[in-house]
Amino acid sequence: MKLIHLSDLHLGKRVNEFSMIEDQKYILNQILGIIDEEAPDGVLLAGDIYDRPVPSAEAVQLLDSFLTRLAKRKIPVYAISGNHDSAERIAFGSHIMSSSGICMSPVYDGKTEKYCLMDSYGEVWIHLLPFIRPAVVRHALQGEEGAEEIRSYQEAVQAAVEHMDIDTEKRNVLVAHQFAVGAMSCDSEEIAVGGIDQIEVSVFQDFDYVALGHIHSPQNVGSNQIRYCGTPLKYSFSEAGQQKSVTVAELFEKGDLEVREIPLKPFRDMRKLKGTYMEITSLANYQDTNTEDYMQITLTDEEDIVDGMQKLRAIYPNLMRLEYDNRRTRENQEISGTETVEKKSELEYFQEFFELQNNQPMNEEQRKFSEDLIRKIQEVSI
Template sequence: MKLIHLSDLHLGKRVNEFSMLEDQQYILAEILGIIDREAPDGVLIAGDVYDKSVPSAEAVSLLDDFLVRLSGRNLQVFVISGNHDSPERMAFGGRLMEGSGVHLAPVYGGRVEPITLTDGYGPVNLYLLPFLKPAHVRRWFPQREIATYTDALAAAIEAMEVDTAGRNVLVTHQFVTGAARCDSEEVSVGGSDNVDVSVFDSFDYVALGHIHGPQRVGRDTVRYCGTPLKYSFSEAGQQKSVTVVELGAKGDVAVRTVPLTPMRDMAELKGTYETLTFRGFYEGTGYPGDYVHITLTDEEDIPDAVSKLRVIYPYLMKLDYDNARTRAGTVVDGPEDRENKSPLELLEEFYEKQNGRPMEEAQRAFARDLMEHIWEGEA
């Protein structure tokens, strides 16, 4: 059985105030072309379908078009909600869509029933487990202590009563300990959202969402496929791809990737204003059509630099300087740096600036516990 693993479409996302809708429409068309060539039995979409819990009309329209096109290709589609999605909105119409081969995970209700597909080797059971916090799971298991994300996932999976003699696939959206993050991902307090990979031992393949860089975690068959597009400059060096999973007899799983080529790539450029505006530097490259982060090394600021540079680089997303002044620490971190720090790290920095000394361990522990309590309360 052949499956295509996708995740983290983040439809409707804006990056540094640039709408990514056109790029997303382009890459979804490319993915459909790959699906036509690969002819899979199913497509797995492992959460963060939208970038916001209340998506824009344009984002909803884009997903609607993608699902309609998928449903016309004689395959089964499996979709779960991620931490950026509203599980109720993602589940809407799910029972009606099943007739078209589109399976939307319902809001978690204490038990997940498998959806079974069959090939020449027999049945394959697919379990759809949307993004969960401990608070989502705790209410269904009042007699069980569920303090961590690992506890929550372990309880949810045990309740599935998975028959390990058969072939089983899990689609879920969590941060598994050991995975490498990118700047564009949501950072939790003190890594409190970590899930130990051992909770997935019952499954032949685990299709993960949440982490934006494609990678295996623990074993080759527990895998993040990554985003189809680059959503931060920390991803500039990544090769985005579609993951193809082929299940043979029990224990026989092959995983490979098919590269994706975006409409616009991301690039980081560094040099003096004179160097970067010299025709010989950019002519014949893809830089004028790419999303770019430019770091100028001039000692003096260039007046109206962004407007001038956008004549050559119209998709300039970010501009900063690297010179004696900035290296001396007189420039405050930009918004992207702040977004890459956890709330606890930001509080520690603020405390030290206000008081002239770092937080004590007891203060740090109190702040961490309070933030985790607030985090759970949002569920």
């Protein structure tokens, strides 16, 4: 059973006010070429299909074109909503589209959809779990024992998995969109302060392959059974050194899994350059490169270049960001004092603020109230 694993298309995304639609059209065409070569049994689309809950008309048209071309190839698609998507909009028309092999996850209501594929080794069940928050699961399981106690993302995903119909004697694939503990993130993702949205991969132990979305860097988490395929394009300069790819997961008899990557080549790459203005604008420096790439340039001149952005765009028209690294900027970046900057949760920051305001620490009741309030805010905003 060969499956193509995609996620985080973020159709309609803008990076530093540059529209990525043209780049997304190009990369989806390239992905379709890979699908034609690989001839998979299905395509897994693990959330964040759009970049916004209310996508642009261009983004909707692009997804429509992509799914239509897959349907014409008779390749089934199994797609879920991510945290950037509107679950209701992704679910729209799902019953009608499923007859064409385009299976979109419904809004989570305590149950999840599953679909069966067959190969020479027997059944493979594809389970669809859209992005869920604790409040959504509490509401969906209202009236069941323990439902009101679901407060964390770990508890929410655990409860959702426990309510799935999983035959562990068969091969099972999960398509999900959550943040697994141990995954390496980058700047283009929305990660909750304090890591409250993280879950342990142990909740996925009954699945033979877990096709995850949400993290933009391609990587396995713990083993090749649990994998983020990453974005097909770079969406921040923290990803400049990455090789984007398509993940191919092949399931043979139960317990036998092979995962590989097929590299993608973007229409425009995302690159960083650093040097003096004279070095950056030297013909020898750029004549053998694609000057149409999206660029972040760091100038090391001690004096700022007048109209530097405008001048550099004469050579690099898609210059997104211009920075300086010199004595002035380094002095501005210095932190006075010897205190170590610590990574703290929102609750820890709020406890410190409370103590400064009231000259006494929170009591247990106040701490519990604050913790619940912060969690509710996070559930709405993530």
